[in-house]
Amino acid sequence: MLPEWRCCIWYLKHKMNKNKVLIKSGRVIDAAVETDKVLDVLIVDGKIAKVAESIDEPAGKIIDAKDKIVMPGLVDMHVHLRQPGREDKETIFSGTKAALRGGITSVLAMPNTSPVIDSKETVEFVKKISGNQANCNLYISAAITKGQLSKELTDIKALKRSGAIAITDDGHSVDDDQLMLQAFKKAKKCAMLVICHSEDKSLSAQGVVNAGFIATKLGLKGISKESEYKRIQRDIELAKKANSAVHIAHVSCKESAEIIEKAKREGVKVTAETAPHYFSLTDDAAEGYDTNMKMNPPLRTEEDRKAIIKALREGIIDVIASDHAPHTEGEKDVEFDRAAFGVIGLETELAASITELVDKGFLSWLSLVQKLSYNPAKILGIKKGTLKVGAAADIVIIDAQKQWLPKEENFVSKSKNSCFLKKKLKGVVEYTIKDGCIGYSAE
Numbered sequence: 001m002l003p004e005w006r007c008c009i010w011y012l013k014h015k016m017n018k019n020k021v022l023i024k025s026g027r028v029i030d031a032a033v034e035t036d037k038v039l040d041v042l043i044v045d046g047k048i049a050k051v052a053e054s055i056d057e058p059a060g061k062i063i064d065a066k067d068k069i070v071m072p073g074l075v076d077m078h079v080h081l082r083q084p085g086r087e088d089k090e091t092i093f094s095g096t097k098a099a100l101r102g103g104i105t106s107v108l109a110m111p112n113t114s115p116v117i118d119s120k121e122t123v124e125f126v127k128k129i130s131g132n133q134a135n136c137n138l139y140i141s142a143a144i145t146k147g148q149l150s151k152e153l154t155d156i157k158a159l160k161r162s163g164a165i166a167i168t169d170d171g172h173s174v175d176d177d178q179l180m181l182q183a184f185k186k187a188k189k190c191a192m193l194v195i196c197h198s199e200d201k202s203l204s205a206q207g208v209v210n211a212g213f214i215a216t217k218l219g220l221k222g223i224s225k226e227s228e229y230k231r232i233q234r235d236i237e238l239a240k241k242a243n244s245a246v247h248i249a250h251v252s253c254k255e256s257a258e259i260i261e262k263a264k265r266e267g268v269k270v271t272a273e274t275a276p277h278y279f280s281l282t283d284d285a286a287e288g289y290d291t292n293m294k295m296n297p298p299l300r301t302e303e304d305r306k307a308i309i310k311a312l313r314e315g316i317i318d319v320i321a322s323d324h325a326p327h328t329e330g331e332k333d334v335e336f337d338r339a340a341f342g343v344i345g346l347e348t349e350l351a352a353s354i355t356e357l358v359d360k361g362f363l364s365w366l367s368l369v370q371k372l373s374y375n376p377a378k379i380l381g382i383k384k385g386t387l388k389v390g391a392a393a394d395i396v397i398i399d400a401q402k403q404w405l406p407k408e409e410n411f412v413s414k415s416k417n418s419c420f421l422k423k424k425l426k427g428v429v430e431y432t433i434k435d436g437c438i439g440y441s442a443e
């Protein structure tokens with residue numbers, strides 16, 4: 001038995017250190033300060049307290065990160081969580097849990113739920129569920145038009161006040177030029193980010209795969225590239241007219257990247273994102289009518305895939321986001337024509353990016369971290385995506401060498417419609433830490 005005073009000191013020491021986590025000897029990559037070196041990271045009370053070469057402090061939890069990557073938690077700015085309305089596909093709870101498994105600590109939820117998030121009341125409703133159920137940081141985007149019907153603008157100012165940080169009619173594009181121009185003008189006034197699903201449906205004309213050789217071979221209707229890049233061109237022109245910022249979602253083809261490059265050169269406030277499937281796969285994957293290869297925009301050609309990688313390398317595309325789009329088995333296990341568009345992506349986004357971009361030498365780790373974490377945080381105007389002292393301790397620790405096979409039964413997401421099923425990926429999330437707490441551990 002220890003004398004009482006020693007017990008007391010032991011108790012105090014233990015209690016004092018419980019709020020501390022020390023990550024030892026990891027390769028720390030922080031795009032905000034352009035760091036890429038072996039360092040220790042000390043977390044105190046959920047915040048980054050110190051990042052230095054050797055930290056020797058007692059901590060409640062010590063993680064040995066030798067030979068591991070330590071980076072800020074991913075910020076995924078394109079996620080369909082399906083709640084409210086389609087809780088059979090995904091919920092805020094299951095989706096944000098899947099996010100943590102994928103190393104993602106912040107998500108931007110898309111508004112095409114049922115009901116559509118298009119009013120102060122719906123934003124507040126989602127905020128309330130998120131307060132009880134979200135496992136990671138959840139940010140809300142609201143619709144540009146009421147019911148996403150492309151007829152009447154939402155009250156952008158009220159949406160902003162209620163806490164939405166972006167507007168988008170994702171799933172659709174606002175066809176009416178004048179209405180879209182008004183949206184940009186209003187968004188500019190209240191500093192709201194506009195995210196465009198750029199698709200001219202009169203040109204995509206009920207297609208289901210990329211228009212071209214594969215579509216003809218499979219006897220399926222094609223989605224032309226024009227339907228995407230012509231609408232991107234229009235959206236950029238309208239944003240320019242309104243002097244507003246615009247973010248282009250899921251860029252899939254070469255021409256789109258070229259248009260964005262030109263606009264950037266001219267000084268338009270345009271940013272862009274792509275999803276891992278556009279730099280990992282091509283429309284060949286649809287041969288065999290695998291409905292997990294059906295998404296919108298569709299997988300394009302090898303030339304486009306290479307152009308997307310080039311655009312990522314050159315900083316034309318700023319962000320990698322999952323466009324996580326869960327669907328039930330019933331919605332995918334049908335003929336290709338009738339299957340729902342979209343694939344899940346939260347749990348494979350990081351590994352697919354490591355496999356296709358870093359491992360093949362197209363991107364450095366630092367620029368990958370920029371695209372998965374720092375840039376999306378900056379575009380959304382949220383204080384995430386960095387390991388600077390004082391920042392929230394949202395961190396992911398990765399074994400970048402370990403390989404794994406995505407399998408339906410292992411997904412945390414409620415839906416299993418992944419285009420990476422049974423494809424060997426490199427990079428396993430060992431820990432995801434949110435606000436200093438371990439939200440996911442591979443152990």
Ligand SMILES: [Zn+2]
Nearest residue numbers: 170171197249
């Ligand atoms: Zn979309």
Ligand SMILES: [Zn+2]
Nearest residue numbers: 110170171323
């Ligand atoms: Zn989407």
